[in-house]
Amino acid sequence: MNDQRDNDDVLLAGVMAGDSAAFDAWFRRDHPVVWRFAYGIVGHRSEADDLAQDAMLQLHDKLETRDPSHSYGAWRDALVLNLCRDRLRRRATRLRAETGAGEERATRSVQASSAELERADLQAVLARALEQLSERERAAFVLRELEGRTTLHVAAVLEIGESSVRSLLTLARRRLRAVLGERFDPRPAAAREASDG
């Protein structure tokens, strides 16, 4: 943990000093992490592209004002999450304006159709399943279960206690289980057919 923090400090000091190599290394390390988290929250690749670019820009801008006594990773993820929240809010407003009705987030079952699965479009199924979670459940699930962050990290990002994170994760798992049920099978079609006999 401390080694990670030391590495962060050295790299970020280089970025702030205008070191081109440090800038490249920082971008190549953080951009994929930021993109994946943004994708997990907004569920659209093109929006994740935009968000990741904006987030990297904001991270760069705010590096100097960051409190170095706190974890860089949690600070970065919190900033990304805030950007995603803004984006989702704008999207919801736009949808309300377009449809005239705010009937989003009904707990509808995700129809992971066989055609979709046959196309191996499992990522789309996953993204749609994640959309059924509340924003906080989604953030907790993506960070903890999919990205493998610690509960402490997630608690710092969401600014809640660790026990609240565990509760969110439990709720998220239950909801995903209810939404995806038995239909979710990530194995390739050939493997499924072979095992099904």
Next chain:
Amino acid sequence: MVDRDPIDDLRAAWGAVTPPPPDCDAQTAALVDDLRAVWNTLEVPESSPNALRLRLQLRARASRLRDRATLAAAASLLIALVVSALHAGSERRPEDQLATHELTEPAAPDVAADPRVRYLAPEVRASMAQDGAVELRHGRVRLLLGGGTTTTTITTTDVQPARTGPEGQ
């Protein structure tokens, strides 16, 4: 007997509250594993640090241009204000610039030395009325009005009052 604080009971009850245990059943765990496996196949689009570098440079350039434009606009505004103030100053009636001392004959040295009276000929005869009006009886007087931007020359040759101040400029 010591009274028991009800808050202690609440605190004890609160302490006994535990978060729900994580779902550890095999099916849910397997589902999460499957989701993680799918997640790990996610391909992040290639993005170059140069794109961000270019964006930062463009933004810095735009910011510099904006700063210059703002500075130029501020300078123009300042010049306009100064010109306007000067113009307004030249049109202002500087009544306080008029010599309001009661003049004697010849002009007392302290009156002649008054910075508000730029030139006062020794032969001028003048007096000041109760209402502050200055009456010139004889001679030629030049009063510099408006902080040096307007000069008024009044010539009298008779004891008849020719001008009264401060209105009579």
